Amino acid sequence: MWHYQAPLRDMRFVIEEWLAAPADWQRMPAFAALDGELAAQVVEEAGRFAGGVLAPLNASGDRQGCRFDNGRVTTPDGFPAAYQAFVDGGWAALACAEEDGGQGLPQLLNAALLEMIYSTNHAWAMYPGIAHGAYECLRAHGTPELRERYLAAIVSGEILPTMCLTEPQAGSDVGLLRSRAEPAADGSYRITGGKIFASGGEHDLTANILHLVLARLPDAPPGSRGISLFLVPKRLPDGRHNAVRCDGIEHKLGIRGSATCTLSFEQAEGWLLGEPHKGLAAMFVMMNSARLHVGLQGLGHAEAAWQSAAQYAAERRQMRAVRRPEGSAEAPADPIHYHPAMRRTLLELRTLTEGMRALGYWTAHLLDEAEQGADPALRARAESRAQLLTPLVKAFFTEQGFRLASAALQVFGGYGYVQDYAVEQTLRDSRIAMIYEGSNEIQANDLLLRKVLGDGGAALRGLLETFRAEAETASALPECSAFASALGHYCDRLATAAEGLAAAAAQDPERPYRAAGDFLRLLGLVALAFAWTRSARLCQGRAAAPFHAGKLESAAFFFAYLLPEADHRLVLIEASRQPLPFLPE
Amino acid sequence: MKILTALKRVVDYNVKVRVKADHSGVDLANVKMSMNPFCEIAVEEAVRLKERGIATEIVAVSVGPAQAQEQLRTALALGADRAILIETDEELGSLAVAKLLKAVVDREQPQLVITGKQAIDSDNNQTGQMLAALTGYAQGTFASKLELSGDKLKVTREIDGGLQTLELALPAIVTTDLRLNEPRYASLPNIMKAKKKPLETVKPADLGVSVASTLKVLKVEAPAERQAGIKVGSVAELVEKLKNEAKVI
Numbered sequence: 001m002w003h004y005q006a007p008l009r010d011m012r013f014v015i016e017e018w019l020a021a022p023a024d025w026q027r028m029p030a031f032a033a034l035d036g037e038l039a040a041q042v043v044e045e046a047g048r049f050a051g052g053v054l055a056p057l058n059a060s061g062d063r064q065g066c067r068f069d070n071g072r073v074t075t076p077d078g079f080p081a082a083y084q085a086f087v088d089g090g091w092a093a094l095a096c097a098e099e100d101g102g103q104g105l106p107q108l109l110n111a112a113l114l115e116m117i118y119s120t121n122h123a124w125a126m127y128p129g130i131a132h133g134a135y136e137c138l139r140a141h142g143t144p145e146l147r148e149r150y151l152a153a154i155v156s157g158e159i160l161p162t163m164c165l166t167e168p169q170a171g172s173d174v175g176l177l178r179s180r181a182e183p184a185a186d187g188s189y190r191i192t193g194g195k196i197f198a199s200g201g202e203h204d205l206t207a208n209i210l211h212l213v214l215a216r217l218p219d220a221p222p223g224s225r226g227i228s229l230f231l232v233p234k235r236l237p238d239g240r241h242n243a244v245r246c247d248g249i250e251h252k253l254g255i256r257g258s259a260t261c262t263l264s265f266e267q268a269e270g271w272l273l274g275e276p277h278k279g280l281a282a283m284f285v286m287m288n289s290a291r292l293h294v295g296l297q298g299l300g301h302a303e304a305a306w307q308s309a310a311q312y313a314a315e316r317r318q319m320r321a322v323r324r325p326e327g328s329a330e331a332p333a334d335p336i337h338y339h340p341a342m343r344r345t346l347l348e349l350r351t352l353t354e355g356m357r358a359l360g361y362w363t364a365h366l367l368d369e370a371e372q373g374a375d376p377a378l379r380a381r382a383e384s385r386a387q388l389l390t391p392l393v394k395a396f397f398t399e400q401g402f403r404l405a406s407a408a409l410q411v412f413g414g415y416g417y418v419q420d421y422a423v424e425q426t427l428r429d430s431r432i433a434m435i436y437e438g439s440n441e442i443q444a445n446d447l448l449l450r451k452v453l454g455d456g457g458a459a460l461r462g463l464l465e466t467f468r469a470e471a472e473t474a475s476a477l478p479e480c481s482a483f484a485s486a487l488g489h490y491c492d493r494l495a496t497a498a499e500g501l502a503a504a505a506a507q508d509p510e511r512p513y514r515a516a517g518d519f520l521r522l523l524g525l526v527a528l529a530f531a532w533t534r535s536a537r538l539c540q541g542r543a544a545a546p547f548h549a550g551k552l553e554s555a556a557f558f559f560a561y562l563l564p565e566a567d568h569r570l571v572l573i574e575a576s577r578q579p580l581p582f583l584p585e
Numbered sequence: 586m587k588i589l590t591a592l593k594r595v596v597d598y599n600v601k602v603r604v605k606a607d608h609s610g611v612d613l614a615n616v617k618m619s620m621n622p623f624c625e626i627a628v629e630e631a632v633r634l635k636e637r638g639i640a641t642e643i644v645a646v647s648v649g650p651a652q653a654q655e656q657l658r659t660a661l662a663l664g665a666d667r668a669i670l671i672e673t674d675e676e677l678g679s680l681a682v683a684k685l686l687k688a689v690v691d692r693e694q695p696q697l698v699i700t701g702k703q704a705i706d707s708d709n710n711q712t713g714q715m716l717a718a719l720t721g722y723a724q725g726t727f728a729s730k731l732e733l734s735g736d737k738l739k740v741t742r743e744i745d746g747g748l749q750t751l752e753l754a755l756p757a758i759v760t761t762d763l764r765l766n767e768p769r770y771a772s773l774p775n776i777m778k779a780k781k782k783p784l785e786t787v788k789p790a791d792l793g794v795s796v797a798s799t800l801k802v803l804k805v806e807a808p809a810e811r812q813a814g815i816k817v818g819s820v821a822e823l824v825e826k827l828k829n830e831a832k833v834i
Binding site: 003005008009033037038040041042044045046048049052053085088089090091093094103105545546547 | 599614615617655658659662770771772773774775776777779780
């Protein structure tokens with residue numbers, strides 16, 4: 001049996017060395033009291049909670065699933081108690097401001113917490129999953145009365161928020177939504193409409209639920225410019241049950257312990273959040289952190305996949321290996337991780353997982369710098385980097401999470417396909433993250449069209465500057481110079497590809513859309529090359545310690561075996577010159 | 586009432602322990618270290634006594650390297666009020682640890698000392714008993730239940746034949762068994778508060794204790810790998826095998 005082990009050593013490496021975050025915290029007044037040691041303790045305790053409380057409910061929650069009966073949803077056994085323990089432990093409020101009753105810790109530590117929660121129980125994590133985004137949204141756009149009424153309750157975990165966007169005809173295109181909101185005499189609104197795919201739209205974790213609902217006002221212009229955001233509680237402040245009904249839950253491929261609800265609003269009472277018709281802008285406050293968090297789901301699944309496969313491969317013995325590590329005992333059959341094919345898979349799992357951890361935590365740290373940094377120029381720079389990296393993290397990580405779960409399942413052979421091992425659940429649970437919170441195709445379009453081409457390439461040039469500065473520093477060290485020159489080389493080719501797409505778009509506006517997916521993967525690989533160049537630089541000369549030796553081996557593996565995929569992506573970006581035919585109606 | 590709770594930094598219980606190639610000990614390089622699980626139970630019991638208003642102060646103490654501060658911080662996050670690290674990089678035996686703890690007991694004068702019955706690294710199961718002998722305190726080992734009334738402490742002990750209940754006069758030393766309680770997880774606000782609680786570091790020499798050992802470790806070896814079992818067809822066959830093969834009856 002595999003038991004989740006929080007990857008504390010690597011988390012410390014990323015936080016304390018790769019990011020050197022404690023030094024940055026000293027420059028941010030909000031985090032001045034935080035040091036590496038305290039951060040490590042927070043992360044370790046979070047890991048104990050995830051491994052001790054959430055992990056044991058993962059398989060049982062999947063088998064049992066949620067039950068629906070006449071408007072009520074019962075979550076799997078143990079889910080409400082685990083939520084209570086989560087709230088009592090103060091974890092829900094980790095990154096909320098102290099003045100709101102939170103702990104005021106950085107997004108970076110929240111990212112570490114979330115990674116571990118997603119590794120151990122993605123389905124359960126869906127319930128508190130949107131709470132932080134809703135907190136930020138309410139904080140930014142709520143009237144003083146609404147903030148007074150709900151902010152502290154969200155921070156304390158007494159009330160769980162949901163996000164109600166999707167309608168049957170309005171998925172990726174929220175502009176198509178039809179839910180209506182009519183003003184009432186007392187300044188509140190009456191919301192009517194049907195929403196689907198509302199995660200945690202109904203459950204038994206909290207007595208009250210706060211729905212964030214997108215709907216149209218009577219005078220709304222058509223499309224996405226006519227959408228407003230409303231707060232609609234399940235129970236009204238006077239205790240009455242609001243006119244919100246759960247009509248059913250979905251039966252899904254994965255995250256079966258998460259209640260995905262169909263909700264009906266029939267003249268439900270609610271309040272406007274933000275300005276009329278500017279609901280999407282108000283919701284975008286929560287989108288950046290929400291997309292980063294979904295990216296961290298990919299990282300969490302990759303970590304779970306890597307750990308379980310590594311353990312299995314060390315125990316399972318089949319066939320004699322062509323070569324064995326020095327000093328290994330003679331046996332009729334060798335552990336399967338001696339076989340080159342398995343070694344390659346496992347190294348890919350380890351290298352991509354650790355590389356993504358550096359990039360994901362970096363993005364969280366950039367959000368902290370953008371929010372709390374003392375220097376306005378550095379704040380703006382961090383904001384620009386984070387904006388660019390967010391769709392990359394969301395799409396690249398979740399695709400890798402699923403792909404690596406599949407690679408890990410392959411290590412288990414036939415056993416991976418049966419329920420006795422956790423890896424088949426990891427494969428199923430990880431798949432949704434490629435779809436929701438803006439599908440990966442939408443992320444690719446957002447990255448290339450809006451974030452890269454939208455500003456004439458300025459943000460991309462800034463990001464590549466950071467990458468090239470690392471290449472410059474690392475090039476002085478003999479052990480890293482080959483990595484540094486590869487990183488520089490692909491930075492140049494990426495920049496050229498982006499310029500080429502910008503130029504081609506003038507004649508062929510569809511061209512960047514045909515190349516967006518490959519461009520995103522290319523940028524993902526170049527960002528990983530940056531991550532591994534820096535990791536190698538930090539570990540060079542320290543190979544006597546197994547941890548650092550492993551990092552150097554992973555870096556060498558990445559540049560030899562994984563980075564060449566960048567050539568493939570460049571070829572495909574070139575191939576996107578070729579128009580795509582339309583399919584017959 | 587003041588409680589002293591002694592805890593040890595050990596290899597995490599999830600870690601697959603490996604013996605060093607030269608058989609000098611267990612390989613601790615890059616291995617996750619944690620608070621000894623029995624000591625966690627000891628800290629938890631102290632915190633519960635404080636929550637019930639019986640204890641007024643909890644002092645956590647550990648003997649070990651500078652990194653053992655991490656485990657003391659955990660104890661502070663769980664509810665201890667202050668901590669003392671007796672810092673040493675030496676590999677100490679139970680008696681040396683008991684002597685160091687005796688020096689702390691003399692200084693702190695606790696009414697109750699709670700510690701784990703044994704540490705999961707070397708499983709000696711000696712320190713609590715030795716400390717009781719050195720201090721002259723009453724001892725209740727392998728405790729599964731504690732009841733305090735006045736200056737009397739009723740300790741339910743897990744022994745081979747079942748449960749034994751002792752009444753001890755305070756001050757006393759209790760060593761914890763698994764079923765005494767289920768330790769809590771440290772909450773985030775308490776982790777943050779623990780940072781501000783006092784943690785004092787002293788050296789064995791400051792306490793006037795010589796930690797020279799009379800014991801020498803000759804060789805550490807992994808236990809022999811377990812052989813696969815077999816299924817027997819009948820009770821008669823089982824008895825036959827126990828008699829003639831295993832020779833245990």
